[in-house]
Every structure is written in C-alpha cells, then in structure tokens.
Amino acid sequence: MRLFHGEILDGDICPDCVLTGPAGAAAKIRARLTALREEGGEGGGERKRASLVRRMERRARLLDGTPSFSLGARQAAVRETRERR
Numbered sequence: 001m002r003l004f005h006g007e008i009l010d011g012d013i014c015p016d017c018v019l020t021g022p023a024g025a026a027a028k029i030r031a032r033l034t035a036l037r038e039e040g041g042e043g044g045g046e047r048k049r050a051s052l053v054r055r056m057e058r059r060a061r062l063l064d065g066t067p068s069f070s071l072g073a074r075q076a077a078v079r080e081t082r083e084r085r
Contacts, residue, residue, distance in 0.1 A: 013025060015076070015077035015078075015080040015081050018074060018076075018077035019081065021068065022064070022066040022067070023064070025063050026064050029059055029060045029063070030060055032056065033057065033060070036052065036053060036056075
C-alpha cells in the first residue's frame with residue numbers, strides 16, 4: 001500500500017499498519033525508530049541511518065496529521081491480510 005502526502009508518494013505502508021489506523025501506524029514507526037536509535041553505534045552506515053531516521057520521522061508526522069485512512073485503503077488491507085492467511 002502507498003502512503004502519499006498530497007499527490008507526492010512518500011513510501012509504502014503495510015496492510016497491518018493501515019488496519020491499526022493512522023495513530024497505530026505512527027506508533028509502530030516510532031517503535032521502529034526507537035530500535036534503530038538503540039542500534040545506533042553498531043556497525044557503520046551512520047549517514048544512511050540518519051537519512052532513514054529522517055524519512056521515518058516524517059512519515060510518523062504525516063500519519064499523526066491523518067484523521068483516518070480511506071474506506072478503499074482499509075478494504076484493500078483486509079483483503080491482503082486475508083490472502084496471507
């Protein structure tokens with residue numbers, strides 16, 4: 001599933017996140033950000049990690065500003081999760 005900011009594609013969002021709603025999806029992203037920050041010192045790639053963190057923070061902010069996902073998006077998420085089972 002795709003996450004847009006206006007008409008600009010901001011990235012993908014998993015069906016499970018769509019089903020939890022924007023607030024739940026933002027919480028999942030923030031949990032992943034916390035894990036990334038705790039891994040911070042391990043290995044190289046500081047520059048790539050910083051870029052990823054910035055993108056994820058932006059996505060969480062976009063999701064916080066979203067009142068709800070469209071009915072079509074929720075229905076597609078339900079179909080996709082059913083297909084996986």
